[in-house]
Amino acid sequence: QKEVEQNSGPLSVPEGAIASLNCTYSDRVSQSFFWYRQYSGKSPELIMSIYSNGDKEDGRFTAQLNKASQYVSLLIRDSQPSDSATYLCAVNINGYSGGGADGLTFGKGTHLIIQP
Protein backbone atom coordinates (compact mmCIF):
# COMPACT_ATOMS: atom_id res chain seq x y z
CA GLN A 1 0.00 0.00 0.00
CA LYS A 2 1.59 3.23 -1.15
CA GLU A 3 1.18 5.93 1.48
CA VAL A 4 1.84 9.61 1.86
CA GLU A 5 1.93 10.99 5.38
CA GLN A 6 1.43 14.57 6.49
CA ASN A 7 0.82 16.17 9.84
CA SER A 8 -2.78 17.36 9.68
CA GLY A 9 -2.11 20.41 11.86
CA PRO A 10 -3.31 23.03 12.23
CA LEU A 11 0.09 24.64 11.83
CA SER A 12 -0.02 28.23 13.05
CA VAL A 13 2.69 30.65 11.80
CA PRO A 14 2.99 34.41 12.37
CA GLU A 15 2.74 36.66 9.34
CA GLY A 16 6.14 37.26 7.76
CA ALA A 17 7.70 34.09 9.19
CA ILE A 18 8.72 30.92 7.32
CA ALA A 19 6.14 28.13 7.20
CA SER A 20 7.61 24.63 6.94
CA LEU A 21 5.42 21.76 5.74
CA ASN A 22 6.60 18.17 5.70
CA CYS A 23 5.64 14.96 3.94
CA THR A 24 6.96 11.40 3.93
CA TYR A 25 6.16 8.69 1.40
CA SER A 26 6.43 4.93 1.52
CA ASP A 27 7.21 3.88 -2.06
CA ARG A 28 10.88 4.17 -3.04
CA VAL A 29 9.91 3.89 -6.72
CA SER A 30 8.09 7.24 -6.67
CA GLN A 31 9.80 9.76 -8.95
CA SER A 32 7.55 12.81 -9.13
CA PHE A 33 6.44 14.94 -6.21
CA PHE A 34 3.94 17.76 -6.05
CA TRP A 35 2.57 20.31 -3.63
CA TYR A 36 -0.99 21.54 -4.01
CA ARG A 37 -2.75 24.31 -2.13
CA GLN A 38 -6.46 23.94 -1.42
CA TYR A 39 -8.60 26.73 -0.04
CA SER A 40 -11.75 25.74 1.82
CA GLY A 41 -14.50 24.80 -0.63
CA LYS A 42 -12.18 24.99 -3.65
CA SER A 43 -10.23 22.47 -5.71
CA PRO A 44 -6.48 21.82 -5.33
CA GLU A 45 -4.12 24.22 -7.10
CA LEU A 46 -0.66 23.05 -8.18
CA ILE A 47 2.05 25.24 -6.66
CA MET A 48 5.26 23.20 -6.93
CA SER A 49 6.64 20.11 -8.63
CA ILE A 50 10.01 18.50 -7.92
CA TYR A 51 11.66 15.46 -9.49
CA SER A 52 15.27 15.32 -8.27
CA ASN A 53 17.02 15.55 -4.93
CA GLY A 54 17.73 19.02 -3.60
CA ASP A 55 15.88 22.31 -3.55
CA LYS A 56 13.65 23.97 -6.10
CA GLU A 57 12.66 27.59 -5.63
CA ASP A 58 9.74 29.49 -7.14
CA GLY A 59 9.08 32.92 -5.70
CA ARG A 60 8.33 32.59 -1.99
CA PHE A 61 8.06 28.79 -2.26
CA THR A 62 10.89 26.27 -1.95
CA ALA A 63 10.36 22.53 -2.36
CA GLN A 64 12.96 20.17 -0.93
CA LEU A 65 13.34 16.50 -1.83
CA ASN A 66 15.40 13.80 -0.15
CA LYS A 67 14.77 10.45 -1.85
CA ALA A 68 17.07 8.51 0.47
CA SER A 69 14.96 9.60 3.44
CA GLN A 70 11.71 9.50 1.39
CA TYR A 71 10.96 13.02 2.51
CA VAL A 72 9.54 16.08 0.77
CA SER A 73 9.06 19.52 2.28
CA LEU A 74 7.65 22.89 1.31
CA LEU A 75 8.91 26.16 2.71
CA ILE A 76 6.88 29.34 2.39
CA ARG A 77 8.90 32.49 3.07
CA ASP A 78 7.37 35.78 4.19
CA SER A 79 4.07 34.05 4.98
CA GLN A 80 0.94 36.04 4.22
CA PRO A 81 -2.61 35.61 5.56
CA SER A 82 -3.59 34.62 2.00
CA ASP A 83 -1.33 31.56 2.38
CA SER A 84 -3.77 30.15 4.95
CA ALA A 85 -5.05 26.96 3.33
CA THR A 86 -4.63 23.19 3.33
CA TYR A 87 -1.42 22.03 1.64
CA LEU A 88 -1.52 18.63 -0.01
CA CYS A 89 1.57 16.57 -0.78
CA ALA A 90 1.24 14.18 -3.73
CA VAL A 91 3.50 11.55 -5.27
CA ASN A 92 3.07 9.63 -8.51
CA ILE A 93 1.86 6.07 -8.14
CA ASN A 94 3.80 4.09 -10.70
CA GLY A 95 7.18 5.72 -10.48
CA TYR A 96 7.42 7.04 -14.03
CA SER A 97 9.35 10.28 -14.21
CA GLY A 98 7.22 12.60 -16.31
CA GLY A 99 6.34 9.95 -18.87
CA GLY A 100 2.64 10.25 -19.44
CA ALA A 101 1.03 11.35 -16.23
CA ASP A 102 0.59 8.83 -13.48
CA GLY A 103 -2.17 8.78 -10.96
CA LEU A 104 -1.21 10.61 -7.80
CA THR A 105 -1.33 9.45 -4.20
CA PHE A 106 -2.17 12.33 -1.85
CA GLY A 107 -1.60 12.87 1.82
CA LYS A 108 -4.49 14.12 3.94
CA GLY A 109 -3.04 17.61 3.91
CA THR A 110 -1.71 20.07 6.47
CA HIS A 111 -3.97 22.93 7.50
CA LEU A 112 -1.84 26.09 7.64
CA ILE A 113 -2.97 29.22 9.46
CA ILE A 114 -1.02 32.47 9.07
CA GLN A 115 -1.67 34.75 12.01
CA PRO A 116 -1.73 38.49 11.16
Place this chain on the structure above:
Amino acid sequence: DAGVTQSPTHLIKTRGQQVTLRCSPKSGHDTVSWYQQALGQGPQFIFQYYEEEERQRGNFPDRFSGHQFPNYSSELNVNALLLGDSALYLCASSKTGTGRQYFGPGTRLTVT
Protein backbone atom coordinates in the same frame (compact mmCIF):
# COMPACT_ATOMS: atom_id res chain seq x y z
CA ASP B 1 -6.83 30.03 -22.16
CA ALA B 2 -9.65 28.07 -20.50
CA GLY B 3 -8.70 25.83 -17.64
CA VAL B 4 -10.23 22.50 -16.73
CA THR B 5 -14.00 22.64 -16.60
CA GLN B 6 -16.45 20.25 -14.93
CA SER B 7 -20.19 19.88 -14.92
CA PRO B 8 -22.43 19.91 -13.07
CA THR B 9 -21.23 21.90 -10.06
CA HIS B 10 -23.56 20.18 -7.61
CA LEU B 11 -25.68 17.09 -7.83
CA ILE B 12 -28.08 15.34 -5.48
CA LYS B 13 -28.96 11.70 -6.13
CA THR B 14 -30.76 8.91 -4.32
CA ARG B 15 -29.19 5.62 -3.27
CA GLY B 16 -29.20 3.09 -6.09
CA GLN B 17 -29.31 5.68 -8.86
CA GLN B 18 -26.67 6.27 -11.49
CA VAL B 19 -24.75 9.48 -12.17
CA THR B 20 -22.57 10.87 -14.97
CA LEU B 21 -20.05 13.63 -14.39
CA ARG B 22 -18.27 15.49 -17.19
CA CYS B 23 -14.86 17.07 -17.64
CA SER B 24 -13.17 19.12 -20.35
CA PRO B 25 -9.40 19.29 -20.07
CA LYS B 26 -7.20 22.34 -20.33
CA SER B 27 -6.30 23.29 -23.88
CA GLY B 28 -3.33 21.26 -25.10
CA HIS B 29 -3.79 18.50 -22.51
CA ASP B 30 -4.49 14.92 -23.59
CA THR B 31 -4.75 12.99 -20.32
CA VAL B 32 -7.60 13.08 -17.82
CA SER B 33 -7.54 11.68 -14.29
CA TRP B 34 -10.46 11.44 -11.87
CA TYR B 35 -10.27 11.71 -8.09
CA GLN B 36 -12.72 11.40 -5.20
CA GLN B 37 -12.23 13.69 -2.21
CA ALA B 38 -14.16 13.03 0.98
CA LEU B 39 -14.44 15.79 3.58
CA GLY B 40 -11.17 16.28 5.47
CA GLN B 41 -9.27 13.84 3.26
CA GLY B 42 -6.87 14.13 0.37
CA PRO B 43 -8.08 13.25 -3.13
CA GLN B 44 -8.12 9.53 -3.94
CA PHE B 45 -7.21 8.39 -7.44
CA ILE B 46 -10.04 6.66 -9.32
CA PHE B 47 -8.63 6.20 -12.82
CA GLN B 48 -6.80 7.88 -15.69
CA TYR B 49 -7.66 8.07 -19.39
CA TYR B 50 -5.29 8.58 -22.28
CA GLU B 51 -5.95 8.03 -25.98
CA GLU B 52 -9.54 7.07 -25.13
CA GLU B 53 -8.46 4.15 -22.96
CA GLU B 54 -8.26 3.59 -19.23
CA ARG B 55 -4.54 3.57 -18.60
CA GLN B 56 -4.43 3.25 -14.84
CA ARG B 57 -6.93 2.54 -12.09
CA GLY B 58 -6.99 3.08 -8.35
CA ASN B 59 -8.70 0.97 -5.71
CA PHE B 60 -12.31 1.63 -6.72
CA PRO B 61 -15.02 -0.93 -7.55
CA ASP B 62 -16.37 -1.59 -11.02
CA ARG B 63 -19.36 0.63 -10.22
CA PHE B 64 -17.02 3.43 -11.21
CA SER B 65 -16.43 3.59 -14.94
CA GLY B 66 -15.36 6.20 -17.40
CA HIS B 67 -14.85 7.25 -20.94
CA GLN B 68 -12.67 9.59 -22.91
CA PHE B 69 -13.77 11.12 -26.18
CA PRO B 70 -11.67 11.99 -29.25
CA ASN B 71 -11.59 15.66 -28.15
CA TYR B 72 -9.98 14.48 -24.86
CA SER B 73 -13.02 15.32 -22.73
CA SER B 74 -14.08 12.65 -20.28
CA GLU B 75 -17.00 11.27 -18.31
CA LEU B 76 -17.14 9.51 -14.97
CA ASN B 77 -20.07 7.18 -14.38
CA VAL B 78 -21.06 5.76 -11.02
CA ASN B 79 -23.72 3.05 -10.84
CA ALA B 80 -25.77 1.84 -7.87
CA LEU B 81 -24.92 4.86 -5.77
CA LEU B 82 -24.17 4.37 -2.07
CA LEU B 83 -24.33 6.95 0.70
CA GLY B 84 -20.54 6.64 0.94
CA ASP B 85 -20.17 7.92 -2.62
CA SER B 86 -21.03 11.40 -1.39
CA ALA B 87 -17.89 13.44 -2.04
CA LEU B 88 -16.23 16.07 -4.20
CA TYR B 89 -15.30 14.54 -7.55
CA LEU B 90 -12.30 16.15 -9.15
CA CYS B 91 -11.05 15.94 -12.70
CA ALA B 92 -7.41 16.72 -13.45
CA SER B 93 -5.85 17.15 -16.86
CA SER B 94 -2.25 16.90 -17.94
CA LYS B 95 -0.08 16.82 -21.02
CA THR B 96 1.79 13.61 -21.73
CA GLY B 97 5.44 13.95 -20.74
CA THR B 98 4.96 16.61 -18.08
CA GLY B 99 3.47 14.77 -15.10
CA ARG B 100 1.85 17.92 -13.74
CA GLN B 101 -1.90 17.63 -13.21
CA TYR B 102 -4.26 20.59 -13.04
CA PHE B 103 -7.61 20.28 -11.34
CA GLY B 104 -11.02 21.49 -12.34
CA PRO B 105 -13.43 23.07 -9.83
CA GLY B 106 -15.02 19.72 -9.00
CA THR B 107 -18.52 18.31 -8.78
CA ARG B 108 -20.08 18.01 -5.34
CA LEU B 109 -22.17 14.81 -5.27
CA THR B 110 -24.60 14.20 -2.43
CA VAL B 111 -26.29 10.79 -2.17
CA THR B 112 -29.37 10.64 0.04
